Amino acid sequence: MATDGPSLIKSSVKPAICTTIRYCHNYKVVKYTIEGVSGSVIVAKANQKVVSELGGPNDMFREMQSKNIGLERRMLRKTADVDLKLSNYQGDFVAGAGANVSAVAHAEPAIYAEEALNAGGASADPDEETSGNADEEDDHHKVEVGARMTAFGMNFGMPYKFIANGESQSFDDAPEAIRAARSRLNWAQRVFINDPTGYQDFNEELVFAYLEGQKIKYHDDGEKGLGPRIATLSLGAAATMSLRVKTKYFCPISTSGVFTDAKPLPLPLLESSGYTSGFKGKTKTKTQSKDSYEGRMAAWEELQCLKQAGDTDGYRRRSKELPRELGLRRKQADPILSFHLTHGDIVIMEGEQIQKYLEHQVEPHGNLRFALTCRTVLPNHLTPEQLPPYEVEPDSGRYDGNAIREDGDGEAVTW
Numbered sequence: 001m002a003t004d005g006p007s008l009i010k011s012s013v014k015p016a017i018c019t020t021i022r023y024c025h026n027y028k029v030v031k032y033t034i035e036g037v038s039g040s041v042i043v044a045k046a047n048q049k050v051v052s053e054l055g056g057p058n059d060m061f062r063e064m065q066s067k068n069i070g071l072e073r074r075m076l077r078k079t080a081d082v083d084l085k086l087s088n089y090q091g092d093f094v095a096g097a098g099a100n101v102s103a104v105a106h107a108e109p110a111i112y113a114e115e116a117l118n119a120g121g122a123s124a125d126p127d128e129e130t131s132g133n134a135d136e137e138d139d140h141h142k143v144e145v146g147a148r149m150t151a152f153g154m155n156f157g158m159p160y161k162f163i164a165n166g167e168s169q170s171f172d173d174a175p176e177a178i179r180a181a182r183s184r185l186n187w188a189q190r191v192f193i194n195d196p197t198g199y200q201d202f203n204e205e206l207v208f209a210y211l212e213g214q215k216i217k218y219h220d221d222g223e224k225g226l227g228p229r230i231a232t233l234s235l236g237a238a239a240t241m242s243l244r245v246k247t248k249y250f251c252p253i254s255t256s257g258v259f260t261d262a263k264p265l266p267l268p269l270l271e272s273s274g275y276t277s278g279f280k281g282k283t284k285t286k287t288q289s290k291d292s293y294e295g296r297m298a299a300w301e302e303l304q305c306l307k308q309a310g311d312t313d314g315y316r317r318r319s320k321e322l323p324r325e326l327g328l329r330r331k332q333a334d335p336i337l338s339f340h341l342t343h344g345d346i347v348i349m350e351g352e353q354i355q356k357y358l359e360h361q362v363e364p365h366g367n368l369r370f371a372l373t374c375r376t377v378l379p380n381h382l383t384p385e386q387l388p389p390y391e392v393e394p395d396s397g398r399y400d401g402n403a404i405r406e407d408g409d410g411e412a413v414t415w
Contacts, residue, residue: 007045010340014272017337022413026050026404027346029192029413032337036266037358039228039351041243041337042192046344053403057344060177061235064209064370067175071152071209074166151214157182157392158204158377170390171205178205181372183397185231188346191401193229194412200227202374203392210237210369216362218244222355225381230355231348232373234341237366241347242338243358245273250333252296259322261303264296265357273333290327299326 006028013019016035021028027044034041051057155168156178171179182205190199221230244250245265250273252260264270267277270293277293299322306315322328341347341362349355362371 004047004049007047007342009043009045012335012338014334014336016266016269016272020415022415024191024413025401025409026406027192030339031415034269034336034354034358036269037351037353039349039354041354042346042348042350043339043341044188044192044346044348046342046346050404051344055176055180056404057233057235060180060233061343061370063175063177064207064235065368067177069175069178069207070154070167070169071207072154072166073148073150073152075148151208151210153206153208156205156207157202157388159382159386159388160204160206160375160377168204168388170388171392172390178207178372179397180399181205181233182374183395183399185233185346185348185372185374186395187399187401189229189231189348191412192346192348193350194415198228200229200376201394202231202376203394204375204377206373206375208371208373210239210364210371212367215364216360218359218361220246220355220359221349221375222352225378227376227378228352229348229350230373230375231346232371234343234345234347235370235372236343237364237369238343239341239362239364239369240338241341241360241362242335243360244335245269245333245357246359247330247332249357250275251328251331252300253323253328253330255330257320257323259299259303259319259326259328261300261307261319263300264293267293269336272336275333290325291329292326295326 004026006023009021009028009030011030013032018033018035020031020033022031023029026047026049028047030043030045032041032043033039046057153166155166156174157168157171159168171182182202186202189202190196248254248260249262249265250270252262252264254260267275271277275293277291303315303318303322306318349360
């Protein structure tokens with residue numbers, strides 16, 4: 001960061017994305033909305049005044065490297081011989097004593113169990129796929145007890161349940177950088193989203209350190225029991241974040257060849273994702289294809305009628321027949337949005353549908369990047385046994401942004 005002026009935006013945006021830009025508290029705030037998807041992605045680009053603020057990103061980054069914040073390579077919490085969908089993790093799990101493991105891993109919590117469809121698609125609802133869906137060419141692996149993640153992480157505040165075991169620490173005992181990041185991200189959602197009715201205090205913060213060569217492959221953060229907002233502060237090396245439509249919403253066919261019972265997204269969004277309705281081939285002499293947007297919509301409506309009529313056998317049969325009749329071929333969507341993140345930037349993903357319909361990946365471009373991500377763990381999500389032995393108090397830091405406020409800045413962004 002070399003200037004107090006507005007930061008540059010390096011992004012790739014497809015036609016289905018609407019971009020709105022505001023300036024507030026020395027951040028250039030970019031709001032991306034997606035046609036047919038409720039919610040938004042907000043990127044707040046920091047400048048020199050933001051990162052050099054007393055207690056701000058520069059000071060946080062130094063403290064993250066000099067204080068013991070409890071980072072550890074967490075052990076998988078799944079039992080032996082459980083087949084997991086591991087395509088979302090980039091790297092290697094390293095076996096514990098006596099284990100023999102080779103799997104794909106990355107440093108963010110987005111692994112889910114294998115899709116629970118029977119052979120031949122005998123599920124009562126073919127749309128019952130897990131989030132964080134796999135790349136088609138990725139393998140599934142047996143994970144044995146003792147495997148550990150390669151990346152180092154630590155959780156603070158409310159326990160956050162994901163694939164790896166690990167303790168959570170109290171915010172009261174955390175280094176200042178951890179508490180400051182939570183307070184800044186709470187401030188960011190108040191100021192940059194500007195929706196007081198939807199505000200929920202972030203009560204959990206997951207910290208990951210990305211070393212050289214580590215990255216996040218496509219996944220979502222839509223675990224059950226979480227609030228609809230997720231915010232991340234990026235410290236250190238730059239990174240590129242990309243979003244795309246999940247495979248089952250881009251091409252409605254499951255990994256087992258069953259038509260997925262998900263209403264087709266609007267055609268402009270599918271076209272921005274690389275879908276060409278009604279044709280196949282890339283040459284000038286395109287030939288008519290069975291796969292068309294109208295055909296997908298008619299198939300979905302047919303399944304809804306069968307479901308409402310309670311015709312389970314007919315529903316299952318047609319779910320297996322429709323992909324062949326429509327000529328569907330399972331393939332991944334192209335990214336609809338990519339943007340460059342630098343030191344001090346904030347990303348807020350707002351709304352449940354952002355996680356439901358989209359997935360994202362982050363690829364760092366340097367030797368060390370910290371991602372400090374805050375969520376709201378809802379009160380009824382954890383059992384009494386899972387609750388921490390300490391109280392998670394509301395954010396008492398209440399960062400106010402006054403040190404980086406400019407003349408004309410309001411209390412919140414007006415969109």
